Amino acid sequence: MDSEFWISELTDDDVPAVVTLCRSALDIPEDAAEAAEIVLRLRENPGRRAGFIASTAEETIGVVMGSVSHRDPSIGHIDLVAVHSRERRRGVARALMSRIEGALAGLGAGDVVIAGNAPFYAWPGIDVRYTPAICAAMALGFEEDQPAWNMTARLDQDLAPRKIDGVEVRAATGEDVPALTEFAIRNWGRPWAREIADSVGRERAGCHLAIRAGELLGFAAYGARPNWFGPMGTAPAAQGLGIGSELLRRCLADQKASGLSEVQIGWVGPMPFYSGVVGARVERVFFLYRKQI
Numbered sequence: 679m680d681s682e683f684w685i686s687e688l689t690d691d692d693v694p695a696v697v698t699l700c701r702s703a704l705d706i707p708e709d710a711a712e713a714a715e716i717v718l719r720l721r722e723n724p725g726r727r728a729g730f731i732a733s734t735a736e737e738t739i740g741v742v743m744g745s746v747s748h749r750d751p752s753i754g755h756i757d758l759v760a761v762h763s764r765e766r767r768r769g770v771a772r773a774l775m776s777r778i779e780g781a782l783a784g785l786g787a788g789d790v791v792i793a794g795n796a797p798f799y800a801w802p803g804i805d806v807r808y809t810p811a812i813c814a815a816m817a818l819g820f821e822e823d824q825p826a827w828n829m830t831a832r833l834d835q836d837l838a839p840r841k842i843d844g845v846e847v848r849a850a851t852g853e854d855v856p857a858l859t860e861f862a863i864r865n866w867g868r869p870w871a872r873e874i875a876d877s878v879g880r881e882r883a884g885c886h887l888a889i890r891a892g893e894l895l896g897f898a899a900y901g902a903r904p905n906w907f908g909p910m911g912t913a914p915a916a917q918g919l920g921i922g923s924e925l926l927r928r929c930l931a932d933q934k935a936s937g938l939s940e941v942q943i944g945w946v947g948p949m950p951f952y953s954g955v956v957g958a959r960v961e962r963v964f965f966l967y968r969k970q971i
């Protein structure tokens with residue numbers, strides 16, 4: 679007979695057990711390997727959030743984490759759900775999802791989405807290879823939204839720096855962060871500002887910028903997860919000068935120098951740009967879901 683389980687709020691003390699659980703429950707190897715980074719990144723979210731674990735007398739068998747959208751407080755995000763492989767198909771995820779939906783409603787959400795709450799996210803949505811999770815989302819009344827994807831860029835290519843006439847391209851330092859933050863908020867909104875600030879001076883992360891006559895023209899950042907690239911942006915007036923290509927190549931050169939053989943470009947917008955500049959290919963595909971509560 680299945681052993682009894684109960685649901686309780688996720689606390690800091692539970693984090694090590696949740697990481698252990700995710701190492702085995704996330705059955706895509708690259709996610710299992712980064713289980714600690716994933717859980718800690720979600721716990722870093724300074725916004726309103728909630729989390730629950732499912733336990734038996736012996737161990738933690740499930741986890742769910744959710745947060746209120748940084749862009750729209752009427753939207754709640756499911757950031758992570760995982761159940762131990764031995765404990766599946768007995769309603770653990772169903773119970774966890776019901777609790778998190780209630781908690782997100784209590785925090786003011788009217789809609790719940792299974793989608794990344796940038797910048798504190800593990801995935802843009804559910805990787806299609808987590809097929810049981812797709813089945814569970816359908817069974818729990820979620821409707822499919824637009825899909826999303828990451829692209830993979832191999833680093834065994836020439837990434838030597840190139841010059842752009844009249845434009846200085848260089849690595850960002852702590853002193854650049856205020857100007858970069860203001861630049862990102864002005865052009866693209868707050869989530870990217872946080873990702874840029876986090877990338878500067880952090881281990882296995884970094885940011886490059888392009889500047890002309892004291893004016894910032896673009897940036898590219900990497901390291902939100904160890905082998906992820908992004909975000910990046912070139913000011914609309916400076917597009918078409920090759921700035922984005924060079925910023926991308928400089929970041930990938932850093933990541934190559936750190937020993938990586940490939941990187942993932944997270945939650946991609948302009949597929950032809952990444953395909954054209956560094957031969958990146960679409961690899962991870964994610965389904966996103968939405969439900970009214």
Ligand SMILES: CC(C)(COP(=O)(O)OP(=O)(O)OC[C@H]1O[C@@H](n2cnc3c(N)ncnc32)[C@H](O)[C@@H]1OP(=O)(O)O)[C@@H](O)C(=O)NCCC(=O)NCCS
Pocket residue numbers: 703704705757758759760761762765766767768769770771772773801803804805808809810811812813814815817818
């Ligand atoms: C997705 C996951 C959390 C589901 O956990 P679970 O405790 O087994 O889910 P439940 O037992 O509550 O299932 C709820 C419903 O989802 C559907 N479902 C779940 N797994 C399914 C499967 N393998 N095939 C078909 N339907 C499935 C069913 O409709 C099920 O209800 P039913 O058993 O009454 O038919 C679990 O498979 C898991 O941890 N997967 C790996 C991690 C993952 O993919 N996380 C999501 C990444 S964001």
